[in-house]
Amino acid sequence: MVATQPLPTTPIVDVxxxxxxxxxxxxxxxxxxxxxxxxxxxxxxxxxxxxxxxDLCSGSGILAIGAALLGADEVVAFDISAPAxxxxxxxxxxxxVEIDAREGSLPEALALGPYDVVVSNPPYVPDSNxxxxxxxxxxAWHGGHDGRSLLDPLCLVAPDxxxxxxxxxxxxxxxxxxxxSLMMLRAGGxxxxxxxxxxxxxxxxxxxxxxxxxxxxxxxxxxRHEELCVIRADKSAGSDx
Ligand SMILES: C[S@@+](CC[C@H](N)C(=O)[O-])C[C@H]1O[C@@H](n2cnc3c(N)ncnc32)[C@H](O)[C@@H]1O
Numbered sequence: 001m002v003a004t005q006p007l008p009t010t011p012i013v014d015v016x017x018x019x020x021x022x023x024x025x026x027x028x029x030x031x032x033x034x035x036x037x038x039x040x041x042x043x044x045x046x047x048x049x050x051x052x053x054x055d056l057c058s059g060s061g062i063l064a065i066g067a068a069l070l071g072a073d074e075v076v077a078f079d080i081s082a083p084a085x086x087x088x089x090x091x092x093x094x095x096x097v098e099i100d101a102r103e104g105s106l107p108e109a110l111a112l113g114p115y116d117v118v119v120s121n122p123p124y125v126p127d128s129n130x131x132x133x134x135x136x137x138x139x140a141w142h143g144g145h146d147g148r149s150l151l152d153p154l155c156l157v158a159p160d161x162x163x164x165x166x167x168x169x170x171x172x173x174x175x176x177x178x179x180x181s182l183m184m185l186r187a188g189g190x191x192x193x194x195x196x197x198x199x200x201x202x203x204x205x206x207x208x209x210x211x212x213x214x215x216x217x218x219x220x221x222x223x224r225h226e227e228l229c230v231i232r233a234d235k236s237a238g239s240d241x
Contacts, residue, residue, distance in 0.1 A: 030060065034121050038119060050072070077102065117167050122172070123150055124176040125141040146176065
């Protein structure tokens with residue numbers, strides 16, 4: 001008689017390969033440079049092992065799943081888009097991890113807080129058009145005229161989201177005023193600084209807005225690259241290792 005090994009019920013995935021296995025339907029934000037930059041920042045710092053993590057603006061679930069793969073004790077994920085929440089749940093199953101993905105935003109996240117680690121890749125692209133009222137794919141990147149429609153409220157409540165030794169990692173573009181994020185986080189008593197930077201060429205959305213950004217003085221004439229920044233904000237100065 002030949003002994004057979006039972007097949008694994010879930011594919012074996014680690015944080016380095018998670019990008020390759022995610023399934024992202026049309027209408028949900030497919031992970032991009034900002035997602036990768038934040039995932040790498042989280043993985044390199046060993047912040048999440050054994051900790052309670054919030055992924056706000058979870059999209060496909062890439063960061064929530066990454067945190068779970070890195071050994072987080074519990075991962076809560078919120079997104080305003082119902083298809084994104086369904087996508088994150090499906091992807092967590094594919095990756096063989098558990099996440100608690102829910103439809104919602106800051107108020108719902110605050111109600112379940114505090115968290116040891118908060119990661120967020122919020123919409124932050126400044127756009128000449130007003131913020132679309134309906135939830136749809138454009139809300140994944142559209143940050144209002146100044147790019148700060150969610151960055152401002154998030155920076156304001158960050159101290160309330162975090163536990164006493166908590167840390168937030170937040171990614172945004174230089175065009176959404178990194179200094180303002182730092183200033184708001186510090187005003188809330190957090191120790192905040194930029195820990196990662198990445199220069200990338202303009203994608204389709206910034207390309208479409210480039211002339212307007214030049215006209216309003218947010219972009220030097222002819223420049224077509226942006227810098228992404230990961231901001232780290234710690235509640236306690238001692239957490240910043
Ligand atoms: C840039 S995508 C990031 C997705 C994913 N975390 C990643 O890194 O690839 C931003 C996500 O935020 C969601 N979103 C937009 N406004 C939101 C809000 N006010 N509250 C919660 N989620 C929001 C969008 O639906 C979208 O899935």
